Amino acid sequence: MEITRRNLLKTAAVAGAVAAVADVAEAREGRRAAPDEVGMLYDSTLCVGCRACQTACKVANGLPPDARDASGGEYDAPLDLNATTKNIIKLATDGPASTYMKMQCMHCVDPACVSVCMAGALHKVAGGIVAYNPRTCVGCRYCQIGCPFNVPKFEWSKSLPVVEDPKIVKCELCRHRQEGPACCEVCPRGAVIYGKRTALLAEARRRIAAQPGKYFEDRAYGEVDGGGTSVLYLSPAGVSFQALGLPTLPREPLPQLSETVQHTTYKWGLAPIALYAAVTAVQLRNRKADGAAKEEE
Amino acid sequence: MASHATETPLGGTILTPGFKLLLGLCATWVALVLVRLVWGLHGPAGQDPLLAISNQSDGYPWGIWKPLNVVTFTGIAAGAYAVGLLTYGFNRGEYHGLIRSAVLAGAIGYTLGGTSITVDLGRYWNLWVIFVPQWLNWNSVLLEIALCVLAYNLVLWIEVSPSILERLERSGSPAAAARARAILPRLRKAMPFVISLAIVLPTMHQSSLGGLFMVAVTKTHPFWHTGFLPFLFLVTCVTMGFGAVVALENLTALAWGKRIDQPLLARMSIVPAWLLAAALVVRVGDILWRFRDPAVLARYRLMGHQAFYGSFLLLELGLFAAAAALLFRRSVRENRGKLLGAAFLLILSGSVYRFDTYLVAYQPAAGWRYFPTPLEILFSVSLAAIGITVYVLFVKLFPILSGVEATDAHGTATGAQSAAGH
Ligand code: SF4
Numbered sequence: 235m236e237i238t239r240r241n242l243l244k245t246a247a248v249a250g251a252v253a254a255v256a257d258v259a260e261a262r263e264g265r266r267a268a269p270d271e272v273g274m275l276y277d278s279t280l281c282v283g284c285r286a287c288q289t290a291c292k293v294a295n296g297l298p299p300d301a302r303d304a305s306g307g308e309y310d311a312p313l314d315l316n317a318t319t320k321n322i323i324k325l326a327t328d329g330p331a332s333t334y335m336k337m338q339c340m341h342c343v344d345p346a347c348v349s350v351c352m353a354g355a356l357h358k359v360a361g362g363i364v365a366y367n368p369r370t371c372v373g374c375r376y377c378q379i380g381c382p383f384n385v386p387k388f389e390w391s392k393s394l395p396v397v398e399d400p401k402i403v404k405c406e407l408c409r410h411r412q413e414g415p416a417c418c419e420v421c422p423r424g425a426v427i428y429g430k431r432t433a434l435l436a437e438a439r440r441r442i443a444a445q446p447g448k449y450f451e452d453r454a455y456g457e458v459d460g461g462g463t464s465v466l467y468l469s470p471a472g473v474s475f476q477a478l479g480l481p482t483l484p485r486e487p488l489p490q491l492s493e494t495v496q497h498t499t500y501k502w503g504l505a506p507i508a509l510y511a512a513v514t515a516v517q518l519r520n521r522k523a524d525g526a527a528k529e530e531e
Numbered sequence: 532m533a534s535h536a537t538e539t540p541l542g543g544t545i546l547t548p549g550f551k552l553l554l555g556l557c558a559t560w561v562a563l564v565l566v567r568l569v570w571g572l573h574g575p576a577g578q579d580p581l582l583a584i585s586n587q588s589d590g591y592p593w594g595i596w597k598p599l600n601v602v603t604f605t606g607i608a609a610g611a612y613a614v615g616l617l618t619y620g621f622n623r624g625e626y627h628g629l630i631r632s633a634v635l636a637g638a639i640g641y642t643l644g645g646t647s648i649t650v651d652l653g654r655y656w657n658l659w660v661i662f663v664p665q666w667l668n669w670n671s672v673l674l675e676i677a678l679c680v681l682a683y684n685l686v687l688w689i690e691v692s693p694s695i696l697e698r699l700e701r702s703g704s705p706a707a708a709a710r711a712r713a714i715l716p717r718l719r720k721a722m723p724f725v726i727s728l729a730i731v732l733p734t735m736h737q738s739s740l741g742g743l744f745m746v747a748v749t750k751t752h753p754f755w756h757t758g759f760l761p762f763l764f765l766v767t768c769v770t771m772g773f774g775a776v777v778a779l780e781n782l783t784a785l786a787w788g789k790r791i792d793q794p795l796l797a798r799m800s801i802v803p804a805w806l807l808a809a810a811l812v813v814r815v816g817d818i819l820w821r822f823r824d825p826a827v828l829a830r831y832r833l834m835g836h837q838a839f840y841g842s843f844l845l846l847e848l849g850l851f852a853a854a855a856a857l858l859f860r861r862s863v864r865e866n867r868g869k870l871l872g873a874a875f876l877l878i879l880s881g882s883v884y885r886f887d888t889y890l891v892a893y894q895p896a897a898g899w900r901y902f903p904t905p906l907e908i909l910f911s912v913s914l915a916a917i918g919i920t921v922y923v924l925f926v927k928l929f930p931i932l933s934g935v936e937a938t939d940a941h942g943t944a945t946g947a948q949s950a951a952g953h
Pocket residue numbers: 338339340341342345346347348364380381382383384385386404
């Protein structure tokens with residue numbers, strides 16, 4: 235038998251090397267929010283579901299209504315975030331209890347969408363805002379796979395370059411507005427407020443401390459979840475974050491595992507270079523051996 | 532023989548009824564691409580959703596084109612990698628005869644995979660940005676795959692090029708022949724450096740194809756979400772590659788009477804058996820290990836559909852085990868028909884595993900569903916047809932099959948074809 239067990243083990247070793255390094259890797263550090271980073275705090279117990287923010291968002295971002303009634307009129311009634319909806323109010327139910335839920339980009343502290351985007355179309359800008367630059371977006375939609383909140387949406391109905399120019403659509407915290415988020419500006423109940431992330435966290439803690447037991451888990455979602463988000467949520471005690479549509483995330487940022495593996499494997503390009511050198515050396519040696527054998531004949 | 536092949540008017544020989552059918556499918560693919568380019572990935576607005584070009588959505592932004600056209604096609608195309616590893620990495624020169632056919636299949640498979648990705652890009656006209664170093668995000672697994680697959684495509688076609696040049700060398704045009712004669716020796720000298728790339732690049736991107744889903748921690752079912760994704764994808768690409776080589780040898784034998792070196796294939800086929808056994812151990816051990824973590828267990832419960840996910844996992848494990856069990860038996864490996872069956876099982880097991888990771892395991896949130904539209908499937912089928920078309924064309928025009936015995940195989944092939952043509 236030409237292929238011995240030993241040879242096979244060697245093959246397995248080469249194949250396994252790539253994955254194995256991952257285990258001995260020092261984990262990539264999670265990114266921390268800088269003190270000047272901004273965000274929003276949404277207190278679900280204050281929201282009355284008027285959708286003023288939804289409309290204001292459309293106006294501020296020049297997005298058309300997603301009309302669903304038969305008349306096809308101006309009535310904006312999107313079912314979910316989509317290519318014309320960066321912000322949505324939904325009803326969330328958890329058993330007998332129910333509340334409203336506002337969804338838009340969470341502006342993660344260490345965002346998966348930024349980690350996966352090939353040429354930085356999604357990237358962090360001043361204030362920790364996760365911004366989108368269509369000029370370097372190839373439309374691969376990996377951000378849609380990566381985002382744990384399913385926030386980025388694609389303009390599926392468009393196709394042609396320039397004329398239609400399909401893009402990824404998501405909330406950019408109204409970074410084009412001097413005044414900050416339009417949704418926070420119009421909220422009649424102050425259910426969603428804009429500010430520095432640190433200040434918002436303090437405010438959330440203050441509300442929780444003032445009325446212990448009022449809020450779900452007595453904590454704000456987004457403080458630590460998935461490495462932290464800049465949009466924070468308070469939910470009434472009876473409605474879980476899961477019921478709001480906020481996934482249960484590990485405390486580590488989601489890109490940590492993949493980036494740790496990626497960077498350990500490719501640190502200084504050592505592994506690929508070593509493999510390249512080894513295979514080349516084997517071939518050159520064999521070629522020489524072949525040549526020598528031929529000369530002897 | 533060689534001159535006979537050169538002089539045969541190719542038209543009559545090539546255009547067999549089967550080949551015409553293939554050409555029809557190629558045209559279908561071109562038509563589908565045009566519709567996609569003009570009207571987008573969903574096709575014209577307001578039509579029956581059943582007629583959509585693809586059923587991809589904001590929930591399932593990657594449909595079957597990625598797992599099938601890219602991940603499965605390149606898995607099969609990894610025959611070049613698998614045999615290359617044996618031949619060059621482990622200095623098993625006796626496998627040389629398999630290389631050209633496998634490399635051609637590899638070049639075609641990867642070209643199709645790359646084409647499919649590009650057509651699927653929502654903003655394909657921006658693809659040039661991946662060549663601007665200062666913009667690149669090296670954290671992106673997809674970037675690594677994109678650059679690596681592009682480079683590997685180039686490498687594969689360079690590996691194919693000697694066959695083309697050898698044909699030119701014997702061509703009627705003295706100028707072309709002279710040029711081919713000038714390039715060939717230099718190319719042969721440089722080949723080891725190219726071949727090493729052909730080992731390194733697939734090792735990198737085939738593992739990364741699995742790494743793509745590591746970031747989707749909460750959206751990939753815990754049966755499939757593991758730090759071993761890169762390892763498992765690398766292993767399955769090699770096992771699929773071996774399966775593809777055996778299948779290809781048999782298919783070319785069937786079509787053009789190519790002689791098969793069964794003992795050689797039998798010897799080689801023990802490798803995927805061991806690899807699959809290793810993959811099985813890792814797969815099962817890894818799941819058992821991870822499920823001790825309450826968070827993983829909670830995620831498993833949350834995703835629900837336990838019978839659904841469970842049966843896909845069992846199917847996968849069963850296929851892995853069956854393929855390995857068959858290939859461990861000498862009687863199977865040495866029997867042409869049985870080995871072919873096991874080879875198909877190899878391809879199937881790898882494909883199912885890869886498909887599962889990309890689609891079955893992926894659950895963005897409650898309420899999202901995905902099933903490919905008929906046209907979406909047709910897109911993949913017709914793309915595969917293009918691959919077969921190009922392969923058939925190449926083996927008829929250039930010395931591909933069985934390396935040095937190419938003239939023989941070629942003569943036989945031409946003879947058989949012209950007989951069929953009359
Ligand atoms: S919510 Fe999604 S899109 Fe927004 S920053 Fe986080 S990962 Fe990116």
